[in-house]
Amino acid sequence: MTVTATSLDESDRLRPQTAPAPWGAKLVRLVPAAAAALSGVLLYVSFPPRTLSWLALPAFAVFGWVLRGRGWKAALGLGYLFGLGFLLPLLVWTGVEVGSGPWLALVAVEAVFVALVGAGISAVSKLPAWPVWAAAVWIASEAARARVPFRGFPWGKIAFGQADGVFLPLAAVGGTPVLSFAVVLCGFGLYEVVRLAVEGRRTRAVQRSAAAAALLSVAVPVVGAVAARPLVSDKAEDGTATVAVIQGNVPRSGLEFNAQRRAVLDYHARETERLAEQVKAGKVARPDFVLWPENSSDIDPFANADARAVIDGAAKAIGVPMSVGGVVERHGKLFNEQILWDPVKGPVQMYDKRQVQPFGEYLPLRPLLGAINKNWTSMVRQDFSRGSKPGVFTVDGAKVGLATCYEAAFDWAVRDTVTDGAQMISVPSNNATFDRSEMTYQQLAMSRIRAVEHSRTVTVPVTSGVSAIIMPNGKITQKTGMFVPGFLVQKVPLRSSETPATRLGIVPEIALVLVAAGGLGWAIGASVRGRRAGEA
8 A cells, every 4th residue: 555645644633642731831840849959948048157047947848848749769859959959058168178079079979868868758758647757767867977978977967057946955855866856847847737728728628637746746846945945054063164265367268278387376376375464464364274276286296396385385374274286196197186285294185086077187088089180189198097085174173075176066976075074065176278168157056056965065266266155055155256366265164964965865866767767667568568459
């Protein structure tokens, strides 16, 4: 049979045609993706230096709307977009000196955890009281991020954005896991309340149990935070101590400041001597001890007589013990060390940083990275070794716990100083590498959370700022500016009682991870049973 052009045209006309999707329909399909990314940005905006912690609630409400009822593949992608929207701006400071490559690589890896959260939340969103299961899944992700890869990177825990929020007292109940859980639960509960209200108006029929669960998801975290307020106290239990925090400043920001080690040391000695003059003149109270920042002496005072003389001179000028941040080589190993320097005896106690920073203080995968870019390996010429014991200095009768810079992000690194007897905590830091970025404010907020979590005064001496003194209620009483020399002197309470968070330690986190596992198991089991029933 011969098929003519005319018959082909006629058959085409007779075949049902699929009309191209209107532009409006195509845009509607993009709404969930756009909403996921923008809600991630909204979560970022809730973090310091802004005091908009409440924005975390609508951020998670929108995220819940995006994920509820989705298939796991779509939820995986939407979770990744949420993670990018949140982490790209939050962690931009990681590329200040080393370029955008490491920043983008870090975000790409960390966002995978959020993508997996998205898939998990979509699975449990079909369960009764799903906001509880979904919030627990988020905490399971935070627990994983705090441990892998390379011993973890907890930056961006929801708790760290709540230093000015109403939920802050919950840090004293169960630490960062409980604080994060409360915020996420309240956000998802907020969406569920709105969803059920809209559905009720449309159908005039809402399950009472679902409505009660949604309302409790919002109410319980708020009521719990109010009930936890008595746990937050500034009362001195073991007397007081007058502390001095020194911020010597650096010649210039950036990686180059490490090449100007002697200038950094001299600046901190000079500021200590200026404090000593103010004390002698009766303008400032005499401190019981002085706290210098991390890296305030990158010249090893045990191997260099000139550095030792500068530190010794500053200690003798002020006449009280000083905690000095040094870089020390011992038995061929490099340590980021805090040294307690007595004005008469010299160095008497040491603490070696235990949680060293990957790609900053040691280089994982060194051969591979060197093959890709030799400049990366030159930035960390020698890896720092880890300390093995908690740092608690006994200074003039007071016990001062030490969590050096990056360690403040890790629950265990702060808690074990308190369980080891610390009556106050110091977080000596060096943020000069990150210039005037938001990093220093994000880290300062962590110290505020730790103050409430363990009901301890927290001091934050920083080479270039912002240095601060934080009361056990999380309030900053004094702080410096950035890239200016200065000192802070204040009488602070010493405390020895332990909060529930300190006593419980990792238990709340384990409990919430088990809740997440139970919810995921229930959801997967229900899905498998439903599929089998459909096949039957």
